[in-house]
Amino acid sequence: MPKKYHIKPTPAAPRFIPVGRSGIIDWEEDCLKCTTCVKKRCLYDVYKNRAYDARTLVDSIDYQCKNCFSCIQNCPRGVLSKTINPEFLRMGDAYWKPDIIHNTWFQAETGRIPVSGAGYRGPFSGPGFDAMWTDMSEIVRPTRDGIHGREYISTAIDIGRKQHHIEFDASGAARIEMPPLVEIPLPVIFNPLPFGNIGISVTLSMAAAARQIGGLMYVTPETYAPFLKPFMSQLVPLIPADMDVNAPMLQGVRMVELHYAPDILAQVQRLKSHCSERVVSIRVPLNPDAKTITAALTRGGVEVVHLFADYRGNEFVDGDSPRFVKDALRDVHTHLVNECIRDEVTLIVSGGIALAEHLPKAIICGADGAAIDLPLLIALECRVCKRCVTGKSCPVELQNLDPAYGAQRIVNLMCSWWSQLIELMGAMGIRDVRRVRGEAGRAMFFEDLERDTFGAIFGGQSK
Amino acid sequence: MTAEIKKTASRFRHTIGKYRVVRGRQCKSCAGCVVTCPHGVHFKAGARMGTPRDYLCVGPDICKQHGTYCVEKCPNAALSVAINPQIKALGDFRWTAELLMSTWYQAETGELPTVDMEYRVGNSGGGFDKLRLKYPETLPSEIAADDIDTSIELNKREDNAHRITISLPLYQGGMSFGSVSDNTMISRAKAAMLWNTFGCTGEGGYPEFLYPFDRHMITQVATGLFGVKEETVQRVRIVEFKYAQGAKPGLGGHLLGDKVTERVAKMREAVRGSALFSPFPFHSVYSVEDHKKHVDWIKAMNPKALVSVKVSTPADVDMVAIGSYYAGAHIVHLDGSYGGTGAAPDIAKKNIAMPIEYAIPKVHRFLVEEGVRDRVTLIASGGIRTAHDILKAIALGADGVVEGTAGMVALECTRCSSCESGRGCPRGIATTDPELAEMMTVEWGAQRVYNLYASWRKQIVAELRKLGMRSIRELVGRTDCLRHLDYN
């Protein structure tokens, strides 16, 4: 049983002025030089604090402005105007939207949950995870009060093979030795980055953060280097199935992961016979075959299956309508339940997990835990410009990152995600994240609500 | 203040409008544009021309048609007009810039905007924004506007509690002492009283300055039980249990230590500077039989009070509603997940519980099937922005609605959403900073809210006439008066 789990955030201000949402335009030529200038009266002192960063060509006012329009509306000559900062809109891509990046930066800086007033501002629903809502409890059963540790809500999961049941002897002791389990206090594993892994500081930041939060991090043979030695118990080598069992990167690790291949069970057998106390996971691409593959692997005794989608959360399938990770995952989970073997295997999912809410949603859809990648990079101030993919310079100079600082940013992000996971679980009234797994009864799906409500009223199929 | 519409201009020098009108240096102050423009955009300030009131500008298209296009008529080519780029930075999916501006306009004038602006729906891509009113194919017989009844009854149980009829199908959502300025609270309460409806204390206690409005106040009993005393419960005609709120369904909240000023602390009977917490649930209510006991408790303190149960919208919201009815509630108030005025975690606002558009018909249908729909008042909130949202909510099955954010917008909230960063609300609404709170007078605030309600009522009356209904009560559950853009 872990001690009451706690992640401690420490503010870590950005190294570079972040790209802001606002764009203020100031026609100083017309200024009357009033004695009580609206700029001086800015509630947030953005004019006082504004600074121009020649290196990034960004004015900090765009980041600091809170869009209250007070200066705009009160300047006697109307010399101030504002609109959206185009640089902001250009960040990221269709999945990793500017708001996601902004939201992640805030959390990485402060470790706090993003909070705002005046209601929800977004679209009614959306694709992917935005097409589901989580449930809450009221009156018929209580919510649980986990925030700030007021009431203990466990976010720990066991990774490994689970028993259907245990055979006890007459004295009440278990008849056989239990299979090994790796317990992590937060259902998150750090995945290899799809890009942006420039220099050792990013890797070191991740490894140090993994250690601070008591978590795990995948490492590939390409990124493994002796500097990771102090972090072995955090590492999950993601290796080719035929790797030499004596390779240095396998020493002292609690878990390894193999890429799926048709003869994989034999390779698992080889690794387990070398070290039976090490959990072996298989990385399987999410596609329409994933459910039968996962079922077969589970029957074959595999302990963990890691189902991965692409970094936008789409399954790997030819054609133009891939399922989103939530749907593909539910399919696998439901299949395993129908096959009566779901509880025996641990499912890790990755791909498209971008915001804190995606974590519980993925778990509701059937994952025991999730692996995340890009949010970690964004925590390190990445703007998802992908310049590094083509070998161009990084606008936030990730190669020069101080690993201690980087680790703190990631820890802050995880702290915020942890708090948000607890918020959602608390609202559901569930005190153990393992009980959220597959709990689709406590989620609402857009298609269902739409069909049951407007479908019932307006009839027919929606257009 | 009397109950009538009065023009109540913005407190700010420049109102943001859809169009931007610029007067160039070429202007010779001939004032020809003052004559040309029928909308009052141009005016003379002393010897010179004033900065154009461009929020009144209806745009080139309309003016060109009517031959009142100042740009063309200016002898010195000093004027130019274009869409205001600022509005890109204003608003969001739910409250678009046009919706904000049209609401400001209604609060200022009590009328619909003359400018071609959307005042009915936002741009969220679902729910109310995809619903439209559907009128009968044959024109209904003419009903005089005066014959149309917009009042609703709040006690349908026919028990010993008060009978209360409110003149509009809406009352106000709770905003706590300490979260908004005194003037904001009084302004809203006053507008509620003038319209013969109700304001709400929120959960932060019952400040003395609201005592004059007792007959038109709802007092809230929330999970923190702050400021809740027998005396406050006995003071009012309606007591509202806040089980959850749409902005953060299932979550509690806390008031940071440095926000607990001397006054806030006194009201909540706490100590200045120590953080205050509301638990997630009512810890005295873990089940539906506890809930009944809880309602009985209010009735034990104030037997004549109407009990409203404010709940959020979980998957089993229908069960929650029927449970509340059987527990003895007079009003079931559903607060959908997209509303709320208070600070709340973004993750909660976006993800927890269902939007109100789904909850209303679900609950309405269930109450009808149970045969108790006419014994309970169903109130909806959480994303009611416009008069049309009210009509749609009622057609989906509610009796009336609760308004929160729209009233804030009437007070010139821009929904910048940083209600309490730094010193507080930059618009002087949601703040306890004395200097910021001074930005607004009660007279001004009450009139703005009054005007908005007046405009809403006119729209409701107009739409009911088109629907051929004499009373808003006829519209309840009439989903046949709606169409959905996604369905044939």
Next chain:
Amino acid sequence: MRTYSKECSAADSILASRRRMLHEFPPPSGVKVEEEGGCGVTGFACSIPVGGKHIFEPSKQMHNRGNGKGGGIAAVGFEPEALGVSREVLDTHYMLQIALIDPQDKSVVRAVEEEFILPYLDIATSEMIPTIDDYRDIPGLDVQPPDVMRYFVRVKPGVLHDFIASNHFENLKPDRAEDEFMCQNAFKLNTRFYSTLGDKKAFVMSHGKNMMILKIVGYAELVASYYRLEDFKSHIWIAHQRYPTKGRVWHPGGAHPFSGMHEALVHNGDFANYHSVCEYLKQRNLYPLFHTDTEASVLMLDLLNRVYGYPLEYIIEALAPTTEADFDKLPADKQKVYRAIQAAHIHGSPDGPWFFIIARNDPYQNQFQLIGITDTAMLRPQVFALQEGDVQIGLVCSEKQAIDATLDSLAKEDPRFCTVCDKYWNARGGSHTDGGAFVFTVKSENGAMRLTCTDKFGNIRTAAAKDKLLCDTTTAVTRPPEESYIRRELNRLFQTSAVDVFQYVATAMLTWDYDTLRWGCSEITTIAARGDAEKALAIEALTLLNDRIFDVGDKKRAWVLWMIRGALKDIFAACPAFDQPAGGQYRYIDFKTRKMLRAPLNGEKILVVYAREFEPEGDDCDARLLCDAHAKGWKRFIVYGYRGQRFTGNGFGPDTGDVRIDVYGSSGDYLASGIDGMEIHVHGNAQDQLGQIMKDGKLVVFGDVGQTFMYGAKGGAVYIMGNAAGRPLINAVGRPRVVINGTALDYLAESFMAGDPHAGGGFVVLNGMTFTDNGKLMELSTPYPGSNLFSLASGGAIFARDPHQKLTEDQLNGGEFAAFTDADWNLILPYLKENERLFGISIERDLLTVNGVPCTPQEVYRKVKAVQLTVLTGVQKKSDPAAKTAADV
């Protein structure tokens, strides 16, 4: 590497056979939405079989926990004669009870028999369970209960043989295989006649040996009336009042209890993870057909018990895992086993509020059991009680008044039962101390049936009263030999003070026998009748005898209390009613005379209210009467004869400093909530939600208090002689000052915001003491067993008597230990002095003495104060885009 195929255990072969069965009888597809509701539950186990009428009263007590839309009872352990079978048949045959939903449709019985009974089962005897003629004769019964056919059956030997062979049950004992056959047969029957048909026609109510379930649409007690069970005797009875959230119910399929194999389960609560529990069951080929979490619960129980063969302790662990500090306090080997159980069964363990009462026959060990299990957060109310003696009884209920009602009912019929139990307690869910579960086992010992109580770990719980003298209350009171001496002493002491009378009787108690005490009590009653002064003194003295705990010698304390309370009742009842001639300060009022209430006249001061017949809430409740009386000018109240009536002291409004209420009996929830100045003394245990939003005044409880005591309170001085349950003082602000002499279950002073105690703020003194049966004070093993103390508190302080430094940092969450200063001692001392005056708990001899050695306050008390979490103060960096703020704008 471990592979999937392993040696086939009995469990595996049972689950495999289920899979084949499902092939033949596919369950309805898709997981249906759960039906929700709340309820009240009650149950008792008795060493002698008792009639069904005794479940009647406690069920009635819990009407306000149900809504008459579903009720059920179960009974275990019968007398064969009553069923018209031999002992052998009763012990060996399954009692198959089938509900026929529409009694008019006679074709259903035939169809059921032809399809599921005659081909497979040998019937020893069968009958339609007798009912009264017309259900409409029973007030409150709106829906006709189902006809229930009862069959005593065994599986035909040939059928069983084939069943064993075809399912590879060779590794299963034949009677276990027979159990499984019965289970599968019931599932098939229910699938065929209940869950897959357009209209529901029949279902199996129960099929265990020597046990049965009956349920209806209506209140639970009406089951007993309708099926004529008043005098039908059984060792164990449980009942359930359902409060389905949904109103329209026309058949009792969804009512509790639900049946497993030989067990019946009732449940109060609502799973937060019903869907995934169902998925867990589905993976074991188990499908709920009635869509309630109760059915899922009993399927789970049957799975763990009968299929997996887990011992009861492990079953409880799988359902309610031990966590937090409690896990750490388990022995290492237990931790290892529990860890494995948790990893394997977490997805099947229910989250959210639940409380199970299980009645079961354990034919393999020849015993009957009543089991109560609470969830790990104790979200549902629960009380256990035990009475030892010639006849023994163990009880478990949602509310204490249901226990009282059971005992009242039993005592009326059989004087060996006392109306007061020897012991009352709560279970601490998921704890290392009792595991949150208690088991009453009725088993034959040397030819006589005896009852034992054990906790989850098998530790026996007894009441010390076990060896005490029995009391026969059927005899007339006789005069003791020292009659004249006692009378003289009493008369003399009545000239001095009540305390003197109390001390005299308390001391004499050691030597008095039951009879002398009864006589003494009647003597006091007689003296009380002489005048108001004597009456006041008698009441005070008897109240002290009732409240204080002292050595009662070889007698049972329960009987002593019964006598003292009887005397008090007599005195109260003798006060003149409004329609009687005027007489002094006291006036009596009850439900029948309530309309005669008027303002006090001619020196009338004290209104004595007999609460018994009043409604528990609403317009006709006694709490409302008190308000009316107060409005008419009454200030002093004595209210007695409570049976759970709620809201005492509520609704008086502000400034009631001159009001005092004395409360006797099983008072109810919300007592003293919102009081502003008045003083309330509760002479006995109190219920839940006491002192909610209490503003000012004084509350004294001579016993324990229930859940969420003083939630959101603003002030007041409160003294609790015993323990508090969960979440005392949550969200209290202002200046509440509380002394708890016992302890609390968990979450004491969560989010306490009571400022600085030295500047007018509030605090809690937690003494962590308990009384031994002979009235001595004793330290508890720890002053606070819970894992959460002062969580997220931002003000106030806790002063815990903890001389052995048992409290640890781990328990604090938002609090920190601070030096206990002289100023702190001076702050709490006046409260401890009052505490001493009220309860006789001496500061010097009891509190400041450790292991017989006098200590300084600093050595004994520890202080916990709030720590300012930076995340909560609001001190933030400039650049933060948003700051968390008001709870609600």
Next chain:
Amino acid sequence: MKPQIVLYCCTNSTTFSGEDIEKRIPGNLADFKISRLPCSGRTDTLYMVRAIENGADMVMVIACPDGCCQFLEGNRRARMRVRYANRLLAEAGIGDDRIHMVNVDPADDQILTTALQKIVVRALDMGPWLTTSS
């Protein structure tokens, strides 16, 4: 050492990217740094000078055509500021032609290409203004 050129680009006028420049100016003759602005009127004299001061050889403001500014007069103001900034630079002895401005026309893509070519040529012509530039 290639010339360093900073482009202040009004988003409404054009949406070209770094790759786009490659196409327009083949040969990788200069290093471009692009700053996108909500309006060319956002360019501040000070920032243009700062850009030069921080090592840029040339600055170019890319604005909407006359009369097409969404802020109505942003591009007009930008031109004034460009003129003023050049004057400041001239006073500092750096020359009065290091800051250019172009009003692009969505209908005529060639204008931008020409302007870019022109500024590169001019930059190569003038050479770095900092003689010690690294």
